[in-house]
Structure formats: structure tokens, C-alpha cells
Amino acid sequence: MRRRKEPSRNISIVDVARLAKVSISTVSRVINKSASVKEQSRKRVLEAIERLKYRPSVLAQRLATGKSNVIALIIPRYEGIFYSFYALEIIRGVGTLTAALKLDLLLHLTDAYTSFNASGVGGIIFADIIQNRKQLEEVLELGIPCIVINNYVKDLEVSCIAIDNQKASEQVVDYLVGLGHRRIAHITGDLLTQAAQDRLEGYTNGLKKHNIPLREEYILKTDYSRGQARQAAEKMLELKERPTAVFVASDSMALEVMALAQERRVFVPRDLSVVGFDDNPSGLYGPVALTTVRQPLVKMAQDAVKELNVIMNMGVKNVPIRKKYFPCELVIRDSCQPPQQ
Amino acid sequence: MRRRKEPSRNISIVDVARLAKVSISTVSRVINKSASVKEQSRKRVLEAIERLKYRPSVLAQRLATGKSNVIALIIPRYEGIFYSFYALEIIRGVGTLTAALKLDLLLHLTDAYTSFNASGVGGIIFADIIQNRKQLEEVLELGIPCIVINNYVKDLEVSCIAIDNQKASEQVVDYLVGLGHRRIAHITGDLLTQAAQDRLEGYTNGLKKHNIPLREEYILKTDYSRGQARQAAEKMLELKERPTAVFVASDSMALEVMALAQERRVFVPRDLSVVGFDDNPSGLYGPVALTTVRQPLVKMAQDAVKELNVIMNMGVKNVPIRKKYFPCELVIRDSCQPPQQ
DNA sequence: TTGAAAGCGCTAACAA
């Protein structure tokens, strides 16, 4: 496996020093713009660097300074994560901001078990915690700067930024009840995720608030996949007392529900009102534009990078732990109307 | 900026050696499962590692071996890259396979200019080359293992894997002509990308093959964004001699075109046949399922990782350069029919 | 303003 070094050694700081006729310390100084260097030597060094096409080894720099500008984004890899709008939005938010801050981004898709070697990483963003709590605990124990997004972690000393799914879901119920609905179903996401749990809780709280009794058969559980959404919808449409409205835990599932309804000649919104979650642009191009909840995923991700960067610069112990919620917004389009009598 | 090392030194191989009462070489040996170590010492080392919660520094390992298991995925950051189905599919393909091969994935979104410091990286995948050819050339010059996807680079000594956009586009024209269409328009993607160029070329070749004269006004240029797609569609629908079919360079743009057509009471497929490109699942949930071209993006990306891994293990000079095309597949759904007379 | 030298944490050749 391991080969000997290629005959052509990499050019290093030593070569530059030799060519510029200075010591390596001086070269280091000009690279880092630290300390003062005589203009003349500086110029010679710069020239040498140019001529040799020298690039400092970030590895060696990190080893020597003990500082790394790499941040790792850890995304739990559950079934279908990659079909989710969610993942891309997070990557987008983190990706743009790390680039802007000149940080390197290590993308790590993890299952629950593989342990992640965080050495060499300056900070970590956990995009949700699903079955990988142990990883988080390990990182905290090592004192590596770290922040959790999309999961409001109550029982650990770690900063986190989450979406207020519960409140948003309550508002969805408020809205539907406001339209006159009483038979409101909920197709959940994967209840291993906090988001799905919170949406379910918001739904039940919402009903409670309006004195609408909870019905077991109106709660249909899925894993966020389109396949299960379809099954759930089938079950739902076959109920003797069919709901007049359904709140679906993601837009892509809501689209599947609408597609199935159409096949079954159940018309949205006339016969069935549908609300999704995500504000996925796909929701715009169907026969009926989907009413949904917009969550500021990109902003949340960017905020996380900003905050993490602060922690990395100030030191874990010098930044207070902060836990916050970002609000969502109900986006009303065409998929809901008052129920037919 | 630079702080002194925290008082609590990281635990290193030395600590483990001390605790296990062996030399650091022995510790290194058990970490790497290299050479043979007496079972007894091995056990002591393992225990020490456990007790100290020791994790080898990947930085130091890489520096010492000169080998890195990090591969960088460089994605050109043009407007809207992150809204593209393309980017996520690539990340998905690369992400899953790097995980499987136990490689770390560095995600780098680049504009044309920022130079990427490749030191510390074992290999690089360029996801398309748009305005960043210089980066590629630099990497090649440094002799870093590298592979380009989604761009068939003819004039550089580098392996590449691309989609056969041209052939696929010709087939689209064949199909439309086969249905009886002669007035076929094309809404292009960003012509800075090779994919968009090739699709345009396939379109023109297809027409030529069927002796259909090319019409300037039937070629509408965009940057792949939905906004420009809408503008292009508006222009197209206002032509005196309106096309009966349009081949759109991406599904998301095709959806926008269909949405606009509907607003204008131009019915798809009756009044206008539409073909997209990507096989984006969003195409399935509209009023009319979109006929499109399926491109094996994920496979291509995975193949790239495999190939890159080989290069990384064998050495750049010991692996022949290979350039290949992956074929596409026309997926016929409901958005096309013979033209009305 | 500069250079020598001691790390940073690890691997691997060599000797024992």
C-alpha cells in the first residue's frame, strides 16, 4: 500500500529559503505577514515563491500551530437524506459562508456508528442529531468547537440553532381550523428526528387548543420518503370518515399525496386541503400550488457557521452557550380552502 | 489571532506509549496494524488508548506518510448552482462513495479566481470546469491525482467522465421529428458550460440530419435559471410562427416553460410539446408528466471516485488517462404528442 | 531584522 516518496520531492519552505538566501524563519515570516522583514528580503522571498510555485503545506501549518481552518459538516445519513430538500439547503448555507470566511468545508455523511476522527478539524457543525448522539458527546468531551443545527439539544452543554417546528405546526392547524376544518389529519416525518416529533406535537397541541379531539387514525407515520407518503395517503383516503384537510411533514411528501389524491379523483383543494412543510420550489409547479411552511434553513446554516467561527477564534470556554429558535412562516398558496359540507 | 497552546496538551502517541510502557513505534504499529506486535503489548497499548481516549492526529499521519485520504470535490459556483438538481446529484454520488471507501470529502465551491491550496489533499474531482481551467492546470502541474467530471476535456492530459449530451440531444430531436414536429425550438442552458454547448450542438445536428433548416429565433439562450427560462418562453410564445415543440436544457426550466404556457392558455402537449433534461423528480408532479433525458449523474460521480481512488493508490504516472462518455436515456412521459395541423 | 533550534505528532528505516 504505502509507497516510498516519489523521487521528485515537494518543494518546501527550505527550497524557498535557499533560493532567496534567507533562513526558513524569514520565509515563514513573509508567508504569515508576521514580524517585520526587510523589504529587500521580502521581495527576494516572494520572487522565490513565485519561481518555485511554492505553496505552503497546510498540513504542516496546522500541525505546527495547532489551529485548523477546516470545519466539518456532519450530516446523518438516513434513508433518502439525499433526496431531501433539507440537505441541499444546509449544504448551501454552510458552503457559501465557509467560502466567504475562507474556511475549508469537510462534508461528512455519517451513519450512527462510524466514529468520526475530529483531529485536524477546527470546528464541527452537526446538521441534526439522529442516531449519532454519541459522536456529539465525544466531540464535546474533546473540547472541539461545535454547534448543532436543526435540533434543539436541551440536555447537553452545546450551542444549537433550530427551527421552531412546533409553533409553525400549530399555526398550520390554526389556519386550517380558521378555514373551518375539523377533520384534520397529519402525515408525519421520521419520528426519529426531532423536527418530525415537534411537528407532530405542534399538530396535537393545535388540535387541543381548538378542542378538537385527537384521532389515532388521523396520524399517519412515515420515514419522510415518497413511497411511505403514498401508502399513508392511500390509508387516509380510505378512512370511512375521510379528513377534509391534511398537514404533511414535508413538501415532497405533500406532492405525492396530491398526486395520489388526483389519481383517486379526490380534488385538491375542493375535497381535500393540503399543507406541506419546507417551501420546496417543486411545490410551485404542480396543478395546484402548495400551501406550505417556509423555514429559514439557509439562514440557520449560515448563522451556525458565523457562530462556530466565533467559537473557533475565541476558544470554546470563552463563548457562552446559546440555544435559539428561528421562526417559520406560513406561505399560503392554492391548496387549501374551506371544507365542502 | 494566534493563541498559545491551551494548558491541557492534547494527548499524543507519547502518552499512550508511556502508559503502556512501550515505545511509540510499538504504539504506531498497533494503530496501523503493521508489523507484528506481541499480543501482550498490543493489549496494553489498546487499553492505554482506551483509557486516554486517544485519537491519532490525522494531520501528523498525513504529514509523516505524505499520503492523504482526503479528496476534494470542486464545484464551480455559478449563479444558481445550488438550485440545480445537478449539484446535489453529484454531491450525493461522491458523498456516498467516499464514505464507503473511507475517504474524507472536502467540498469546495469555487469561483473562477480564488486559488485552491491543494496541499494536504490526496486527490481532486472537478465537477465541471467553467471558468476555473487555470485551477485545473495548476493541479495537473503539481501532479496531484485528479479527475474531471461532466466535462470532456480534450486538450489536457487528464482523465474525465462526461455525459454524452450531444447524442442525447440528437435523440430528443429524432423523437420530436418522429412525432411529426418540424418547428422545434431550443432553450439553451448557460453556454459557458460544455453541457449546454453540447446540447445545443446536438439540437442543431439533429435538425440538420432531418434537413430541417435552423432558425435563429428558435434558439433561446439562458443561464439555466428559472427567471431566464420564463423570459425565453415568453419570447418564444410570441413568435409569429410559434414552434410546436421545444427542447429545454433542464427540467427545472422546462417546468417553468410549462407553467408559463399554461398561463398563456397554450396547452401542453396539445399546443406545445416539451422535452426537458435531467430527469429531476419534480418533473413528475406537474399537471403533465415531463418527457426528459435521464443522465446518470450519480453513477458518473461514483465512477469518478472509484477511478480517482485507483490513481491515488497507484500513483498518477502508473494509471493511463482515460476519457469516457456515459450514455443518457430518453424518458418518455406525457408532455409530447404529434403537432396539431 | 535575522537565524538556530526546539517542537507539533506521527511513520518507517535501521539496529538490536
Place this chain on the structure above:
DNA sequence: TTGTTAGCGCTTTCAA
């Protein structure tokens, strides 16, 4: 089977 030691390429004291 083990330990000693010389790197890997850089930063950073310390002394000059």
C-alpha cells in the same frame, strides 16, 4: 518483536 532516530514542513521562541 521492539526501540532509537531521522525525518515530514512548518511555527515560534530565544538569542544575536
